[in-house]
Amino acid sequence: MHVYTFFSVHEWLFHPTLERLRDRYGARRFSGFVWGEDQAAFLRAGSIDYAPLLVFTRDVLPRLAHAPSADLDALRRRERRYGVSIHRMLWAERHLLQRRTYDEALQLAEALFDLIERTLDEARPDCIFSEDVSCLASYIHFVVARDRGIPFVRVGGARMPGLLSVYDGAPQQWNFTRARFAELRERGLTDAERRLASTFVEEFRARPQRPSGMAQRAKLPFASSDDRRRLAVLRDKYRTDPDNPTLVAPGRSLRHRALRLARSQAAARGSLFERPVPGERFVLFPIHFQPEASTLVQAPYYLDQAALIDDLSKSLPVGHRLYVKEHLTNRGRRPLSFYRRIRETLGVRLLGPDEDTFALIRDAAAVAVITGTVGWEGLLLGKPVVSFGEVFFNMHPGVYRAGRLPKDEWYGLFERAIYGHHHDEELLLQFVAAIQQTSQPGAMRSPTTFPSVLTPERFDQLADAIVWGLREGGHGDLITETPSAQARAT
Known part of the structure; x- marks a missing residue:
């Protein structure tokens, strides 16, 4: 071979x-x-x-x-x-x-x-x-x-x-999972398959966890021991080949970290972020980490998230705010002007990176994502999920595919998602079982x-x-x- x-x-x-x-x-x-x-x-x-x-x-x-x-x-x-x-x-x-x-x-x-x-x-x-x-x-x-x-x-x-996803189809099209999902929908789950899927869903709902590695990526110290180790690795690699486009000059890396710290502190001092309002109806939109393949490859028509937020605010049924939550790992990465633009958008509340994502999902009327993991978490918590890019959970029939519709039809889609959605627990268990059976340790x-x-x-x-x-x-x-x-x- x-x-x-x-x-x-x-x-x-x-x-x-x-x-x-x-x-x-x-x-x-x-x-x-x-x-x-x-x-x-x-x-x-x-x-x-x-x-x-x-x-x-x-x-x-x-x-x-x-x-x-x-x-x-x-x-x-x-x-x-x-x-x-x-x-x-x-x-x-x-x-x-x-x-x-x-x-x-x-x-x-x-x-x-x-x-x-x-x-x-x-x-x-x-x-x-x-x-x-x-x-x-x-x-x-x-x-x-x-x-x-x-x-x-x-x-x-x-x-x-x-668990690892394994596939050989188009980008982020988990073709082995798709085939198994179709099989399970056709024949139904065995008792053992249902127990295994139910255990995962019940444990997630009882103790939801962030994706692995998120806690590490969310940290923003000035210079931790891990930072110093990575900087030493970067220095050695950069000396060998400074033209490698995936490497950053060590000095530039330090300047970028200092800029992130300054922006993060300025955002805190400037009270850029709001808090959720008890009893308020809202749709949750998490800001995606960028640049990353999750948008560059899977959703290239939605790279301008501020513009998408504008469009979403025009598409929600009356009485619903758009809650825009910053990503944990975005802390200090964006200019303050990005947040000011979002705050000026009619009907939007801008929430900080430390808000409880899972509490927001549970309270939301719907969850809207480009391709983000919050969409998967929304499915597991029984919420209507609206997606814009290509992502593995789109194969679930309960996901509303806004990316396939003209913008003038987004209002109707959100109307159906918020007022006409019926959660199908058995379908969710079949989807979870398909992922379990086509993933590897x-x-x-x-x-x-x-x-x-x-x-x-x-x-x-x-x-x-x-x-x-x-x-x-x-x-x-x-x-x-x-x-x-x-x-x-x-």
């Missing part, structure tokens, strides 16, 4: 995982894509020979300096062949568009297409593995792999503690921020999840279990 890996920023996590695919599941060839020489140096020092190993700062950046203008006809042909707007793929990018003109962005897209198409055609990997599609380069990998019929297994958080987080994922157990779980995804997708013939894998399974 030849495994190609889009490493993103997870080389410390993915490399030992691939060693387990080699030692236990018969993987014999490896190749992949990394952003910088800092990542490439780490991989070269390991026990796997990645051939080829594409390095963005070596294989793409140098050719852009003297590249001719992009061949627009060739890019149009790619759009038609792959069925995705290249502009949309460009908007998925959070790093590479800074200080680039439109023409330079098209040159970049063409260079990435040329390199990735040529590499996949020549190397002919049996499968590709990565996290969720999260940027221009991973988006191009996805559309090219789909066109060539190469299975692309992606692994991410399953929104349940200790493990954790998928940035090793730099969460070094706790760098354990042998996590590497084992991630390798097992990839193998499960290949088998579930009908590619079990690629896998050859070694005696060590068979013994471990036993």
